[in-house]
Amino acid sequence: MIQLFHVSKIYPPNTAALKDINLQIAKGELVFLAGPSGAGKTTLLKLLFREEEPSRGQIIIHGKDVTKLNSRGVARLRQQIGLVFQEFKFLPHMTALDNVALAALVTGVPRQESYTKAYQLLRELGLREKYDAKPPALSGGEQQRVAIARALMNDPMVVLADEPTGNLDANLADETMRLFREIRQRGTTIIIASHDLDLSQRYGTRVISLQEGYLVDDLSPLKEGRAG
Amino acid sequence: MKGSQWGLVGRRVCSSLWARLWTHVLTAGTMAVALFVFGALMLAQENLQNLLTEWGDQIQINAYLDKGLGTGEVSLLRDKIQSFPEVERVRHISREQAWKDFRGALGAHSNVLEGLPEDVLPASFEVFVKPAYRDGPIVEALANRLRKEKGLTTVEYPQEWVDRLSLVVLALHWAKWVLGGILFIAVFFIVRSTVALAILAQKDEIEVMQLVGATEELIQAPFVVEGLIQGFIGAGLSVLGLWFLVLFLRDQTLTPIALFGSLGQLQFIDWRGIALILAIGSLLGASGSVFSLRRFMKRWKG
Numbered sequence: 001m002i003q004l005f006h007v008s009k010i011y012p013p014n015t016a017a018l019k020d021i022n023l024q025i026a027k028g029e030l031v032f033l034a035g036p037s038g039a040g041k042t043t044l045l046k047l048l049f050r051e052e053e054p055s056r057g058q059i060i061i062h063g064k065d066v067t068k069l070n071s072r073g074v075a076r077l078r079q080q081i082g083l084v085f086q087e088f089k090f091l092p093h094m095t096a097l098d099n100v101a102l103a104a105l106v107t108g109v110p111r112q113e114s115y116t117k118a119y120q121l122l123r124e125l126g127l128r129e130k131y132d133a134k135p136p137a138l139s140g141g142e143q144q145r146v147a148i149a150r151a152l153m154n155d156p157m158v159v160l161a162d163e164p165t166g167n168l169d170a171n172l173a174d175e176t177m178r179l180f181r182e183i184r185q186r187g188t189t190i191i192i193a194s195h196d197l198d199l200s201q202r203y204g205t206r207v208i209s210l211q212e213g214y215l216v217d218d219l220s221p222l223k224e225g226r227a228g
Numbered sequence: 229m230k231g232s233q234w235g236l237v238g239r240r241v242c243s244s245l246w247a248r249l250w251t252h253v254l255t256a257g258t259m260a261v262a263l264f265v266f267g268a269l270m271l272a273q274e275n276l277q278n279l280l281t282e283w284g285d286q287i288q289i290n291a292y293l294d295k296g297l298g299t300g301e302v303s304l305l306r307d308k309i310q311s312f313p314e315v316e317r318v319r320h321i322s323r324e325q326a327w328k329d330f331r332g333a334l335g336a337h338s339n340v341l342e343g344l345p346e347d348v349l350p351a352s353f354e355v356f357v358k359p360a361y362r363d364g365p366i367v368e369a370l371a372n373r374l375r376k377e378k379g380l381t382t383v384e385y386p387q388e389w390v391d392r393l394s395l396v397v398l399a400l401h402w403a404k405w406v407l408g409g410i411l412f413i414a415v416f417f418i419v420r421s422t423v424a425l426a427i428l429a430q431k432d433e434i435e436v437m438q439l440v441g442a443t444e445e446l447i448q449a450p451f452v453v454e455g456l457i458q459g460f461i462g463a464g465l466s467v468l469g470l471w472f473l474v475l476f477l478r479d480q481t482l483t484p485i486a487l488f489g490s491l492g493q494l495q496f497i498d499w500r501g502i503a504l505i506l507a508i509g510s511l512l513g514a515s516g517s518v519f520s521l522r523r524f525m526k527r528w529k530g
Contacts, residue, residue: 049439071444079441089436106442108230150440 001027002048002158002189007057009043009213017043019213021057025191025206027157030184032200033193035210041193044210045160048191049081050074062157079107082151082188086163088143090135096122096146097131103153114153121149125179141172148179159183161192165199177203233446240433240450244426245457252458255422259462259512260469262411263505267470269404270501275494276397289355289371289385297351297379305379306353314361314370319354323347350381412512419458419516423451427524444525451517459513463506471496 004023010016018040025031033041046052047059050066059066066077083089090099097118104114122131125145135143144164151159161180165173177199184190194200200207209217229237245252291309293302302320310318321329326349331338355374357367367385374383427434437447474496497505 051439075438075441075443077441078439081441083439089432089439091433091436102236102437103440105232105236106437106440106446108233111232111235114232154441 001025001060001062002191003058003060004047005058005060007047007054007059009040009047009052010055016213018047018054018210021215023208023215023218025189027189028184028187030180030190030203030205031192032203032207033191033210034195034197034200034207035216036195038212039195039210040213041195041210042162045162045191045193048158048160049078049083079154080157082148082154082156082159084144084147084151084159084161084164086166088135088147090143090146092135095132095134096127096138096142096149099135099146100150100153103150107154118149118153121152122146125149140167141175144168144172144176145179148176148183152183156188158189158191161190163194164192165194165196173199229446229449237446237449237453240430241453241457244430244450244454248422248426248429251422251425252454255418256458256462256465258418259415259459259509260465262408262415263463263466263509264469265411266404266408266508267466267497267501267505268473269400269407270504271470271474271497273397273400273404274497274501276393276400278495280393280397289357289367289374289383291353291355291374291377291380292382292384293351293353294379294381295350301379302351305377308377309353309355309374312370312373314357314366316356316358319356321352321354323349323351326351353380412508415512416516416519419455419513420520422458423455423517423520424524426451426454427520448518448521448525451521452514455513455515455517456510457513459509459511459516460506461509462513463509466509467502467505 002023002025004021007018007021007023008016009018021040021044033044035041043052047054048061048066050069054067057067061077062080064073064077066074069077091102094102097115100118100121101111101114104117105111109117119131122128122145125148127142127145127149130138130142135146138146144167147164151161159180164180165176168176173196180190180192181203192200205220207217207219208215209219293305297305306318306320309315324346327346330349331341334340355370357370361367361370371383371385374380434447474494478494
């Protein structure tokens with residue numbers, strides 16, 4: 001369960017990115033954060049994995065107040081959250097396999113176990129032949145799948161994805177969304193920030209709309225009659 | 229940290245050292261020069277200290293005889309000095325013996341004395357003090373009493389030199405720490421800058437590691453290890469340099485050091501001195517890294 005109580009984020013000198021957000025996301029939900037650029041979607045994700053701290057309010061993830069974590073606590077939180085970025089954030093001098101295994105190695109999982117699991121994930125995501133390729137040599141869709149594999153390495157309770165289909169064509173975007181729906185079936189909560197309204201309407205079981213930092217809409221498929 | 233995390237640290241250290249090899253070599257070299265200066269002062273201080281100890285153990289007074297004294301007067305004077313309660317024994321060094329001893333001390337270089345008259349050195353008494361009386365004020369009182377004896381021109385005893393050399397040793401001790409301190413501060417800033425370069429070069433890697441949940445210790449450890457290795461290698465090079473310096477100086481028989489050499493072989497710094505240099509080098513490297521990291525981690529946290 002993810003809960004946000006009266007969360008605001010103000011960047012100096014006085015730019016409010018989020019204003020008094022109240023929100024609850026249940027375990028295993030697939031949620032879209034929708035809204036135009038500058039609406040506060042990325043800021044909300046950054047607050048969830050503690051890259052930013054809220055100016056006001058409380059954020060509870062699985063019973064823990066993430067606003068009160070020390071640096072070790074933040075590291076532990078991130079080990080339980082899988083992150084997928086539009087710009088992927090890979091280490092270009094390392095292979096796809098190394099990049100995926102890194103997520104487990106930093107948590108202290110033995111090397112052989114980390115690499116075995118990373119290879120299995122890459123194989124599951126159709127990258128069996130590309131595991132030793134370096135990210136710049138991979139296509140956009142392949143890089144996206146490597147990023148997803150990395151996000152799944154530590155069996156996360158939550159996956160946060162910021163514009164995961166932003167650099168992909170329509171087919172690859174559909175393929176990526178199919179992967180997220182499969183991941184969700186494992187009981188993982190998935191929160192996707194996307195300004196692509198069409199995508200969010202086609203796949204979202206729940207769409208939370210943000211505008212100028214305000215939560216303006218929270219459409220659940222049960223209430224609105226849309227199936228995910 | 230767990231085994232796999234140490235493995236990750238090791239790989240990151242190796243890749244960073246390799247990627248910026250020349251920067252690390254230059255920093256280790258700078259550190260070696262600073263520690264060499266510190267070590268050279270320590271070497272001088274320790275050898276002078278050894279010399280002082282050696283002299284202190286001997287406690288011998290040299291009393292030079294008036295050239296006009298006859299054999300009988302010399303013998304009488306020797307018996308009188310021998311009767312002093314503090315005196316263990318008196319050895320008469322004739323002019324011929326003094327010349328012979330001096331030639332012997334110069335060894336292969338004794339040809340520099342050619343042309344000089346063989347009676348140029350004065351005859352003297354070597355007065356050995358009983359162990360129970362080998363104390364500064366007692367020896368000084370004995371020397372003063374000897375100075376009043378007719379037939380003796382000059383009375384010297386090592387305590388005077390011990391006192392003067394003690395001051396030199398003290399000066400070296402302070403110079404070692406003051407000069408060393410200034411050099412260490414400079415080296416600290418150089419190491420800090422080197423590590424800052426390494427951190428900036430690995431900024432993306434650090435960001436990715438932070439995002440996948442690496443702890444601060446895991447992110448910082450490679451830089452601290454890198455600084456430690458750099459410092460240890462720099463210190464090791466300085467110890468090696470000091471060893472070559474000692475080997476070189478041991479061959480310099482015509483310099484003032486040769487005089488020390490005749491009293492006791494020039495010694496290399498002991499294991500405690502080597503350990504101190506290695507510890508200072510490692511500490512400088514590691515602390516430069518830690519301060520650099522603190523600055524960057526604070527900045528990145530905003």
